[in-house]
Amino acid sequence: MDNPDKPLIYLIVGARPNFMKAAPLIRALEERAPEIKSLLVHTGQHYDYEMSKAFFEDLDMPDPDIYLGVGSGTHAEQTAKIMISLEKEIFDNRPDLIVVFGDVNSTLAASVVASKLMVPVAHVEAGLRSFDRTMPEEINRIVTDILSDLLFTTERDAIENLRREGIPDEKIHFTGNVMIDTLLTFADKARKSDITERLGLSDRNYAVLTLHRPSNVDVPEVFDGILEALAEVSKNIPVVFPVHPRTKKRLAEFGFLDKFSSAFKTPPAERGILLIDPVKYTEFLALEMKSLFVLTDSGGIQEETTFLGVPCLTLRNNTERPVTLEVGTNILVGTDPHRIIEESAKILRGEGKKGAIPELWDGKASHRIAKIIKTKMEEQK
Ligand code: UD1
Numbered sequence: 001m002d003n004p005d006k007p008l009i010y011l012i013v014g015a016r017p018n019f020m021k022a023a024p025l026i027r028a029l030e031e032r033a034p035e036i037k038s039l040l041v042h043t044g045q046h047y048d049y050e051m052s053k054a055f056f057e058d059l060d061m062p063d064p065d066i067y068l069g070v071g072s073g074t075h076a077e078q079t080a081k082i083m084i085s086l087e088k089e090i091f092d093n094r095p096d097l098i099v100v101f102g103d104v105n106s107t108l109a110a111s112v113v114a115s116k117l118m119v120p121v122a123h124v125e126a127g128l129r130s131f132d133r134t135m136p137e138e139i140n141r142i143v144t145d146i147l148s149d150l151l152f153t154t155e156r157d158a159i160e161n162l163r164r165e166g167i168p169d170e171k172i173h174f175t176g177n178v179m180i181d182t183l184l185t186f187a188d189k190a191r192k193s194d195i196t197e198r199l200g201l202s203d204r205n206y207a208v209l210t211l212h213r214p215s216n217v218d219v220p221e222v223f224d225g226i227l228e229a230l231a232e233v234s235k236n237i238p239v240v241f242p243v244h245p246r247t248k249k250r251l252a253e254f255g256f257l258d259k260f261s262s263a264f265k266t267p268p269a270e271r272g273i274l275l276i277d278p279v280k281y282t283e284f285l286a287l288e289m290k291s292l293f294v295l296t297d298s299g300g301i302q303e304e305t306t307f308l309g310v311p312c313l314t315l316r317n318n319t320e321r322p323v324t325l326e327v328g329t330n331i332l333v334g335t336d337p338h339r340i341i342e343e344s345a346k347i348l349r350g351e352g353k354k355g356a357i358p359e360l361w362d363g364k365a366s367h368r369i370a371k372i373i374k375t376k377m378e379e380q381k
């Protein structure tokens with residue numbers, strides 16, 4: 001039987017990018033701090049098989065201990081539903097700490113609920129700022145960080161951002177990037193994946209595209225311009241496009257499936273934009289590793305491509321991950337179709353950006369975090 005005096009922590013996940021961040025910490029806590037009982041709470045923000053369960057299987061994660069099943073909604077609806085369900089869980093079980101990841105609505109909702117019930121909050125991936133409050137994630141980051149007791153950062157710029165916002169140094173821990181822990185753990189499995197063969201792609205002879213930011217896919221003119229550019233790029237190199245559910249809805253709603261029907265292809269195909277469903281982590285990692293370059297508006301993918309040394313064109317005007325620009329392979333190209341075509345052409349000519357691996361992106365971030373959590377639990381006794 002569990003010792004009732006064992007410290008209890010909740011790890012809160014909800015959306016796709018949370019799963020690869022939580023997976024290594026679950027393992028590190030088991031190894032380094034077996035005296036802590038940790039429960040995995042899934043809010044249900046993402047719920048399709050390929051946006052959720054596929055990652056639990058692929059990353060050998062335990063099933064969630066608590067599933068809140070909130071689903072989709074407006075920001076207020078989704079955040080409120082998570083808060084109501086989670087408040088009850090926290091009230092009943094009184095965890096000693098909650099750990100939240102990244103910048104999604106589940107992260108914000110959990111931090112607010114826990115703080116008001118005086119449960120300390122640990123934030124993995126703290127301090128990132130795009131300085132763009134039209135981005136819903138920026139609000140989530142600011143609120144989560146101000147409420148957190150332990151702030152784990154992935155890069156030095158994040159430390160400066162937190163200091164500027166008045167967060168005391170003793171709360172900030174530069175621990176590195178847990179996404180890279182997962183990448184290193186699963187790199188071999190990814191290398192063995194046959195996804196490129198199945199899609200008819202050959203190594204370094206295709207590009208990968210992902211899009212899901214509301215500023216890109218919810219605005220018809222912007223989305224149209226990006227697709228115009230990609231239709232042009234894909235005359236020279238196939239572009240594989242795993243389509244996020246938000247983006248899938250907009251493609252249909254804006255009539256783009258018809259408008260770009262000559263560019264959109266079903267794999268295998270030698271040219272064109274190859275539309276596929278979202279793929280599991282090790283398959284996506286395989287696609288990134290073997291590609292010539294990546295075009296994306298994702299946060300995590302900017303980091304993975306930097307680590308892999310694959311050129312990344314970020315289809316945004318800003319990034320909360322400046323180390324990928326300063327040290328890595330990332331370039332901000334915005335959404336101007338001419339610029340997207342021009343930067344892609346440079347890579348096709350062999351002039352892709354080269355980079356190095358940022359500090360502490362070494363596969364050990366989750367162990368550093370587990371150690372600090374262990375100390376915190378001992379102090380709280
Ligand atoms: C969310 C996060 C974003 C993160 C992204 C990762 C917020 C505010 N946004 O954006 O930061 O980068 O996840 O992928 O938290 N849908 C489905 N099936 C699902 C999930 C969503 O069909 O399993 C559809 C629904 O129509 C939903 C829409 O996608 O309304 C958007 O989902 P939501 O979680 O609100 O935001 P994302 O765009 O996924």
Ligand code: UDP
Nearest residue numbers: 016017242278279280281284298299300301
């Ligand atoms: N990813 C995946 N399958 C896909 C697309 C992305 O496994 O079809 C992974 C990707 O490797 C990265 C994470 O999802 O680890 C990034 O999540 P997403 O782009 O949804 O969110 P963001 O990082 O922008 O918050």
